[in-house]
Amino acid sequence: MNPGADRGEFRKPAKVRARGQLFRKYVTLFAAVVAVALIASSAIDTWFSYLEQRALLIRMQQQQAETAATRISQFIKEIESQMGWLTQTPWDNNSLEEWQFDSVRLLRQVPAITELARIDATGHERARVSRIAVDVVGTRTDVSRDPMFVQAMANKRYHGPIYFRRESEPYMTLAIAGSRPGYGVVAGEVNLKFIWDLVSEMRLGMQGTAFVVDSAARLIAHSDISLVLRNIDLSHLAHVQAARISDAPEQGTIAKSINGQSVLTASAPVPSLGWTLFIELPVREAYAPLYASVLRSGALLLAALVLAVLAGIFLARRMIVPIRVLRDGAARIGRGDLTQRISIDTGDELQALGDQFNSMAEQLQDLYSTLERKVEQRTAQLELANQAKSRFLAAASHDLRQPLHALGLFVAQLRESAGVKERSHIVDRVDAAIATMNDLFNALLDISKLDAGALAPKLSDFPIRQVLRRIETTFAGAAREKGLSFRIIPSDAWVRSDSILLERILLNLISNAIRYTQSGGIVVGCRKRDAWLRIEVCDTGRGIPEDQHQKIFGEFYRAGEAHQGTGLGLGLAIVDRLCGLLGHPIQLASKVGRGSRFTVMVPAVQPTGKAVDAVPVAPVAIDRFRDKLIVVVDDDPLVLDGMSSLLRSWGCRVLTAATGDGAIDDIIRQGSVPDLIVSDYRLPEGQTGFHVIAKLRGAFKTDIPAFVISGDINAEPLQVARQNGFHLLHKPVAPMTLRAMLNRMLKSDNVAAPTAPS
Amino acid sequence: MRRRAIFRLIAGAPLLSWARAASTQPALKTVGVLIALPETDPSVSARVAGFETGLREFGWSAARNIQLRYRFAEDTAQLPRLAGELVASAPDVLVASSGIVAAALLRHTRTIPIVFVTTSDPIGDGLVTSLARPDGNVTGFTNSLSTMGGKWVELLKQAVPDMSRVGMIFNPDTAPGGGSYFLASFEEAAKSNALRGDTLPVRTREEIEPTLTTLGRAPGPGLIVVPDNFSALHRDLIIAQATKQRIPAIYPFRYFAAEGGFMSYGVDLPDLYKRTASYVDRLLKGAKVIDLPVQASSRLHLVINLRAAKALGLTLSRTMLARADEILE
Known part of the structure; x- marks a missing residue:
């Protein structure tokens, strides 16, 4: 057998069976309990009623038997005593008529006697009176040897055997001796049909019989006369035998009757005759009421069982139906139908359970809908972010297009115009456009860096004073030019932050303030509140409407419809991101026409040690670039051309390599070691500037200073540069930035060279 | 069987008894x-x-x-x-x-x-x-046993001691044994009582009157009427003629005496x-x-009709009256 298939087959019916099991269990249990109780009670009841019925029957039969036996006995005794009157005197022929008269009267009084005979003391029959035959007198028939006479004389009375006249008339000779031996004997022929009448008149149920047997167990009388006529010997019957043996035989035994029927018997001796009277009642009839009661009990039991099963079904249904409702409800909830509610109205624990299920489902549903709402919100947020990104890109490209467009126009102008003065004017304008673009790219780069998480704040404790001082230096001139008052309230507080990034935040805020303030001034102050230092930048600008308070932190937001041309619209976006990065809450309080106040909350700390001032920027020394050999690698010929022109104008020697290994090999071949390598980041054939630098360094076996310029806006080159310890500039690189980097690279080279142990 | 019985019990008694009544109707x-x-x-x-x-x-x-x-x-x-x-x-x-x-x-x-x-x-x-x-x-x-023939003679003789002649009337076509059944005991009793016993066979109603008229003319007549369908059918005439001819008669059944007969002895x-x-x-x-x-x-009942006895001019002995089971006044 395949065990897998077997299991598969087995599982299904098991599940089906499990469905109705509880129900069937309840019904079966209920029915069984009721059935056991009923069966037990009716069995006990039946048993006791059987005993009672039996006892009653036996008692009744016994009484009937005794009554009948007594009546028979009395009947015979009556005959005997009547006959006794005829033997009061000895036989005397002279009193024949008198005796005849007495006899006739006796016959009249005792119908059972058919004939009477008078026997004298010598055993001679002297007279005979008959109902059916002619009376006989004057005879002297000798009966002295007759057992009748002998026994009557000996025992005072004689009961002869049963004999039949005319085949069908049972008779017995009854003889009574006189009170004295000389009185002789009176013999009567007694028709025992009177006993039979007596026996057959007994009411013994439908099929009950009574019979009388003599001492020899011969049938004397029976309800069925035909049996008597057959002169039957009944000594073989068990109860007859028992009665013959014992004086007080057990009553109510069950025995076989003459015709083989099972009968309940009772017997009573007929006093003084040695006869026994039996009463037989067929067992079937005797116990008929019992059978009926058993049947009745059975029917009742059946009815009760049916009732019990019905009640069981009813109760089990009451129990099971709510359980099934629970199960189905739970199953539906399990399948995810959380609107499902279980409706049980039984008012018991099951209802409570159902209610529990319902509240559980409700909570699940709440949770589920909360989750759904959150997912929806997130999706909406993502969508919004996406849209913002798109908007950002559109805005950024628009803002880049403007200076580009301007540049195009200026270049065209340059070609046309020949005047030196005019040219220098145009070049100034070109510078300005480039500066704008540069600013824009720097800002974009900042945002990109912040969004990419590439900027890791370096937290340190420092006095806020340092930052404030630098800001003052930076903006004092600009504010003065615009005719604004600019005041910084000094503070001795220390804060925990990244000083560079915090400075950037404040720079942005203050440059914004100066930009949007036409009159009045700007105040920067610090306030300590609990664990925070609130750095406030207040201006007297035009203020920001309430509904714009959030929007101003978005990219490319510019206050007011009119484009001022000076702002990029990225300042506050950067501020917002930086504050988020540093964990400095930023607040805005502003009213249109009443100025604005930006508050940056910085964690305040206890002053610790000595403040380290930022390294001042060294003055630029042009001479440093003189005759330096600089290798420029870029796959764009235009860039190569621009870069080499610019570097040569600064007095550098320039070697350019357009692409790939060939150009690099040329540089290596020319022999002299370059002072600086400037390479584009992304080069053809999957190469990067780092490869080129590494190759050149390898070729010249020296750690030539180098930096990379990248046109990519994403964070990857920056990360790679950091990992390799390179500096990276982003295109477009302003000439000033380039110069600053050159300065830095070559200076460190100069400084490093003498200190290096060579 | 038992199941059917149980079913019957369940089916209910009224239906059952109705069914039983209906089913016993044709039986x-x-x-x-x-x-x-x-x-x-x-x-x-x-x-x-x-x-x-x-x-x-x-x-x-x-x-x-x-x-x-x-x-x-x-x-x-x-x-x-x-x-x-x-x-x-x-x-x-x-x-x-x-x-x-x-x-x-x-x-x-x-x-x-x-x-x-x-x-x-x-x-x-x-x-x-x-x-x-x-x-x-x-x-x-x-x-009646055949010995009853003698018994009737004896009883009639006891009632009418001066009876000297007794006749037994019967129809040979309907009487037991054609009239012979009681004959032996009848004749024996007649003899032992010193009576002349005559058999009086009659085959039709018409023969009854002449037969009894003849018997009535004899001295000390007596009549035995044996149990016979014929005598039962024509008892009115027999009783009437017996009375008319002043013949004491003994009959086999009580109703003969009740209808005017002198006496009866029988079942x-x-x-x-x-x-x-x-x-x-x-x-x-x-x-x-x-x-x-x-x-x-x-x-066996002995019935005596005293009025008939009086009509016959008879006085009954003490023994006779004691013997009677019933005396009709």
């Missing part, structure tokens, strides 16, 4: 009763009443579970026709009022059980071969009808004839 038992006397005969109502009372004692009621078809013959000549009719109606049991009636029925059926109410000599008349075990389809009750006929009912009951319940022996009646 109505029928009993044909042929009585060789006119329906108007004064003794008929007593016979019918005795029979029906007996049946009622065994639970048979004409209104409920038994149908009794009576036929009455005004003349023995009608018996064959009526017997044929009754047998043709196929009753469950037939009842014959006397031996000749049973014989008439027996000529038409050997299967339907026949119970005769009374007869004297069923073996001699060929109705049965054994009294204890009747092996045909006939059984019943006897009234109690209504009692025999009741006992007949007991045999009818057993036969209807399925008993076989062979199990029902021919029974003799054990009760």
